[in-house]
Amino acid sequence: MATLETWVGFGSAMAGVGLLWSRMPEHVHEEARYIISSVVPMVMSYFNPYEQITVSEYGEERFRRNKMFDAVSTYLRSACLGSATKLKAELGNNIGDDPLVILDENQEVVDCLDGARMWWRLCPKASKNKGSTIISMFPGDTDEPRCYRLVFHKRHRQLVLKTYLPGIIRRWRELTAKDRQRLLFTNHSKKGEISMWTSVPYNPPSTFDMLAMGHAKKVEIMDDLRAFQKGKEYHSKVGKAWKRGYLLYGPPGTGKTTMIGAMANFLDYDVYDLDLTSVKDNAELRKLFLDTTDKSIIVIEDIDAIEVELTTKRKGKKMDNGDEADNNHVLVELSNKTDDKSKVTLSGLLSFVDGLWSACGSERVFVFTTNHVDRLDPALIRPGRMDKHIEMSYCRLDAFKVLAKSYLDITEHSLFGEIGRLLDETDTTPADVADNLMPRGKRNGEISRLIEVIDGSPADVAGNLMLRCKRKREADECLAGLVETLKKAKMESATPPMDTIEEEANKEEQT
Numbered sequence: 001m002a003t004l005e006t007w008v009g010f011g012s013a014m015a016g017v018g019l020l021w022s023r024m025p026e027h028v029h030e031e032a033r034y035i036i037s038s039v040v041p042m043v044m045s046y047f048n049p050y051e052q053i054t055v056s057e058y059g060e061e062r063f064r065r066n067k068m069f070d071a072v073s074t075y076l077r078s079a080c081l082g083s084a085t086k087l088k089a090e091l092g093n094n095i096g097d098d099p100l101v102i103l104d105e106n107q108e109v110v111d112c113l114d115g116a117r118m119w120w121r122l123c124p125k126a127s128k129n130k131g132s133t134i135i136s137m138f139p140g141d142t143d144e145p146r147c148y149r150l151v152f153h154k155r156h157r158q159l160v161l162k163t164y165l166p167g168i169i170r171r172w173r174e175l176t177a178k179d180r181q182r183l184l185f186t187n188h189s190k191k192g193e194i195s196m197w198t199s200v201p202y203n204p205p206s207t208f209d210m211l212a213m214g215h216a217k218k219v220e221i222m223d224d225l226r227a228f229q230k231g232k233e234y235h236s237k238v239g240k241a242w243k244r245g246y247l248l249y250g251p252p253g254t255g256k257t258t259m260i261g262a263m264a265n266f267l268d269y270d271v272y273d274l275d276l277t278s279v280k281d282n283a284e285l286r287k288l289f290l291d292t293t294d295k296s297i298i299v300i301e302d303i304d305a306i307e308v309e310l311t312t313k314r315k316g317k318k319m320d321n322g323d324e325a326d327n328n329h330v331l332v333e334l335s336n337k338t339d340d341k342s343k344v345t346l347s348g349l350l351s352f353v354d355g356l357w358s359a360c361g362s363e364r365v366f367v368f369t370t371n372h373v374d375r376l377d378p379a380l381i382r383p384g385r386m387d388k389h390i391e392m393s394y395c396r397l398d399a400f401k402v403l404a405k406s407y408l409d410i411t412e413h414s415l416f417g418e419i420g421r422l423l424d425e426t427d428t429t430p431a432d433v434a435d436n437l438m439p440r441g442k443r444n445g446e447i448s449r450l451i452e453v454i455d456g457s458p459a460d461v462a463g464n465l466m467l468r469c470k471r472k473r474e475a476d477e478c479l480a481g482l483v484e485t486l487k488k489a490k491m492e493s494a495t496p497p498m499d500t501i502e503e504e505a506n507k508e509e510q511t
């Protein structure tokens with residue numbers, strides 16, 4: 001028990017220390033504070049037997065999502081959910097109906113390896129600067145991103161770093177390869193926020209088999225994609241970034257979008273559909289590109305529509321601040337026209353296609369589509385920039401046969417010859433031909449029902465025969481309808497439009 005004298009002695013000693021502190025000069029205060037602030041944590045950590053590793057959702061510069069975060073999420077989902085009491089359910093990207101069950105924030109789970117215990121906790125987003133106002137280039141930059149915190153005993157450090165964490169990454173790779181669902185990403189931005197990718201499951205129905213185009217051209221494209229996919233060594237040998245650019249051009253309805261789906265199926269890649277109009281400037285574009293994954297197709301559709309902006313500026317428009325616009329390089333200019341920085345530029349875009357930034361990431365395919373190749377900036381289509389220019393053209397006989405096989409399940413018909421001749425004489429798109437080959441309305445439902453019945457019971461010969469007759473009638477009707485449509489199109493293209501006739505008549509009258 002402390003006596004009164006002891007307390008009095010302690011009080012006077014503290015008062016002495018206080019007096020001494022107040023008489024010390026200011027710089028000694030500073031040094032003392034510095035020593036205390038660095039020594040205390042050292043002393044604490046000496047006595048604390050635990051260490052901690054933080055796995056943040058985003059990297060330091062917030063440019064890239066931290067894949068380790070995804071690896072830990074997937075691993076914990078598969079290994080440690082049993083011991084958790086607070087979970088969250090989400091609709092995942094998997095094809096089945098099972099929800100994606102994940103750890104809730106602040107929930108702790110324990111994992112074991114070789115007798116060592118590891119504690120994991122998902123920590124929510126936290127504000128960096130409570131109470132102070134900070135201005136940031138990136139909204140959300142004021143927050144610390146979500147993170148997983150791993151705590152383990154000091155003596156297990158080597159086990160955690162050399163065995164446990166690499167094991168998590170291995171397991172993540174196995175699980176994601178098994179449950180892989182192809183994704184379609186698109187970028188969008190909410191008001192005042194930077195553009196971000198969001199994804200949906202992507203199972204395009206198109207394959208190269210059903211793509212209506214010349215056989216030789218199709219085989220050439222498939223060979224090119226195959227060579228690209230196997231080209232890791234070749235690209236590193238010749239010192240080129242492992243990427244390839246395709247420009248798909250042709251009138252609307254010739255299958256440019258269908259070709260992208262077929263490419264994604266063929267390569268088994270995700271697709272990033274980049275909407276340049278919702279990207280504020282080059283910095284944002286860079287972030288989006290860096291956020292794409294390897295083994296992906298990055299698509300910019302209708303690049304000619306963006307080029308319209310470019311063409312307008314080419315006419316020598318002055319900018320609001322009086323400067324001449326950088327005509328060759330402005331691609332999209334969004335709301336704030338006086339702000340020179342808020343633009344996506346052609347050079348910014350090209351730096352990812354074949355410039356400095358193209359070396360970041362590998363196994364990427366760029367696809368630009370356009371309906372008007374003649375309107376594109378020469379810088380965009382010069383040889384070497386887009387590796388392959390693919391013309392998607394009007395439907396001719398060989399392409400028509402592909403459609404007839406897909407839509408009507410026939411490879412020969414007495415009308416094929418006539419249809420081939422008419423297709424040569426009219427410029428009809430595969431989309432228009434396909435539209436004519438589609439069984440209409442109710443018949444469509446009936447046929448698929450019959451197919452189901454016959455698939456289920458092959459013994460039902462009578463039903464099978466009935467279906468065949470029905471389908472033959474369908475094919476005859478569709479093809480006869482197509483011949484009529486093509487003949488009409490041919491007549492229309494041969495007859496000049498009314499206003500031209502009137503103009504010519506007027507001219508004749510005058511002369």
Ligand SMILES: Nc1ncnc2c1ncn2[C@@H]1O[C@H](COP(=O)(O)OP(=O)(O)OP(=O)(O)O)[C@@H](O)[C@H]1O
Binds near residue numbers: 212250251256259
């Ligand atoms: N070459 C083709 N092979 C098979 N189907 C095609 C082809 N071209 C068009 N189609 C059919 O027409 C529809 C429209 O085609 P698609 O959207 O691919 O054309 P597009 O060239 O991308 O047109 P747009 O320039 O208007 O975007 C497709 O859903 C598909 O059913």
